[in-house]
Amino acid sequence: MTDILIQLTHGFVACLSPVHLTLLFFGIVIGLLIGVLPGLTLVMGVALALPFTYQMDVTASIILLGAMYVSGTYGGAFTAILFKIPGEPIDVPMLWDGYTMGRKGKPAKALGWTLVAALGGGLLSAIVMVALTEPLAKFALSFSSPEYFVIVMFGLLSVVAIGKGSLANAFISMSVGILISAVGVDPIYGAPRFTFGSPILADGIEFLVVMVGAYGVGEVLTRLETGFATQPIEKIKNARTELPTWKELKEVKGMFFRSSVVGDLIGLLPGAGATIASFVSYGIEARFGKRRKEMGTGVAEGVIAPQAAATASVGGALVHLLALGIPGSGATAVMLGAFMLHGIQPGPQVLVTSAPMVYTIFASIFLGLFLMCAIGYLAIKPLIKILDFPEAVVSAYVLTLCFIGALSIRNNITDLWLIIAFGVIGYGFERLKFPIAPLVLGVILGPIAEDNFMNTMISFSNDWTVFFTRPISGTIVAFTVIVLLLPFIQKLRAHYLATA
């Protein structure tokens, strides 16, 4: 343990060199901007930055990419809370409590909570990452397709179950999302599905197009309907970031810890990443949290759960990359590319042979978290001023950003028509009281679920019982069933108590 601390201290010293600090700063700022822009996800941002790192040494390039990765999980909360538009897929759960809290006149408070959640979740997972790199990496290896599949199912079902409206509508919405995700060439056998002979459809519909369309364009359409006269949030003069008080923090420390651990663990699994972490964490809180009944009405727990888990997932994903040499998320896959371009193969031996580099990277994550929160803290004040602008003007900018985001996905003009189409669909869903989140989540998680389901069926000769008989998978299934049935059990119990 002392050995680790000494190494980490050396890492901090190496991190404080002017070059590394400058890169860390730029990485954080760029990551925040990427998080804020809907349509430009952190994975794309990291991929975009990769070619610029070719001239740097390997430690410097990983510091830059790692900083972007960390702050990219945080920036999107701003747009979610202020404009009801998720900057990243991970910010969809932020709309339920974060945005609501903002509408209740406390946007600065909501942003303060996300800041604390990102810092706390990130720090906890960074500590776990440094202390337990190898055992965690070994644990992650025991997961395979059946486990991934049931985790994804848990994410999908919990978002259906936690909605406030009709369960049937949420289920229909999710099914439509999964159907949309099925468009394109099937990933296992290469059969074209719903492509109607069009090469664009053969490449599938990007989940970003659906997300940016349904939320971004859809939201602007909704505002257009009211003539851009949404009840303005009570004017905040001299708005300051409102950090939660110690007393408030103490009340949520249990769930704070729980969310961070969930995020860290999910980050460990390849293919899952921050989005599933954020949804699953919110789902758990909405079922088991102390204030589960108030979730969705703008409570702090609803802001902390997704944010802490999303930022915590970064640590988990990095463990997987550094200790196994296997990228657990899109962003770490790009980082693996950066390592390989410099002739370094991450893996168990890297922890031994390149310890100074690994600990410099660890230290940069710690420093990056603090730097990110400092920048976030300072940014909140000017950003809140945007709420004072006329809504029509802000909407025009939002629309422009949505279009830029959609075009940048694959430089295809058809995607622009698609986001308009999904904007209309999103608006229609909103009007007809179909929730949008299950639709978007269905599109994001549908392909992951399909891949892992098909792989399980192929590897276990179509034996579907493996989902229940494998120990880890079975445990998650049991947990999912409990989560789904809990409200009915509670209702029955209430009924029983009332009649008895």
Place this chain on the structure above:
Amino acid sequence: MKLLHSTRSVAGRFAVFLAIALCGTLFLFGGKATAAGYPERPIELIVPWGPGGGADQLARLISKLMEPMLGQGIPVVNVPGGTGATGMAKLLASPPDGYSMAIYIADSHALLAGKTPRWTMDDITPVAVMMKVPSFIFVKQDSPFKTWADFEKEAKANPGKLKVATLGFGSVDDFSLSVLAKAGINVVQVPFSKPSERYVSILGGHADALYEQAGDVAQFLNGKQMRPILLFGEKRLDRFKDIPASYELGYKVALPQFRSIVVRSGTPPEIVKKLSDALKKVYDSPEYKKFMEDQYCDPNSWEDSAHAPAFVKQQLEDMKKTLATN
């Protein structure tokens, strides 16, 4: 190469910048390309895969080494998607003037053996084959299968029991396994399009073996976590003297993962020759030799513009052959 499948939809934003830059240069230096003064402006190098993977690394290295030789910039443009099909569509949409070339690899080539390929051999002209990387069957270090003979015995005793992780159906991996199947070695092919999941399946003991190129799993070979048991090729390699080659066991299959440079058909032959000559100099440089060694390449990978088309065509024939007699 298969490294960045996981980020293949993470399109190249960088491509936008470069495209804008290129449009600018096109505007300035427009006009018909002639072989005499070629190249008069930057030549774009399309990578139909995401940044960071094997194809991308090759492209970056070529760009770096070739720029001073030609006296022009060689910007790398990542256009991922559709197992390389999206990037190829971009190449085929550019004029055949030698100012657009693409990295073309066996995984994309395998699409041509499928039912409805989006391009054919007539659409492209191979300029040079830069690397040929043999594939192996790997097992976990502590696997009960000490040698290929152990594996073969088990597969014959219990057909359809052993699991081999591959890139997917219709891929080069699939073609090679189908040749084994004809020899009575029936395994279950488990397709993992993401390399991360493919490697976890071996390290976590979820699959019995892995079809892969050695360079892609070098970290696991050096870390003593995986070992090869069978090489797909005609002869054994010096670096793996004890590992039998498929031909000596009677499996007539050796589909290497090749990485080549192609341009659109109709590009003037003088230009193709010029590019091929420059690439030969790249190939002979010490930096490139080191790269080839790290990737466990066949030391005789090079094919120039006179021989590359025949090689690439032959590969397709070999792939189709594995399917035809299935």
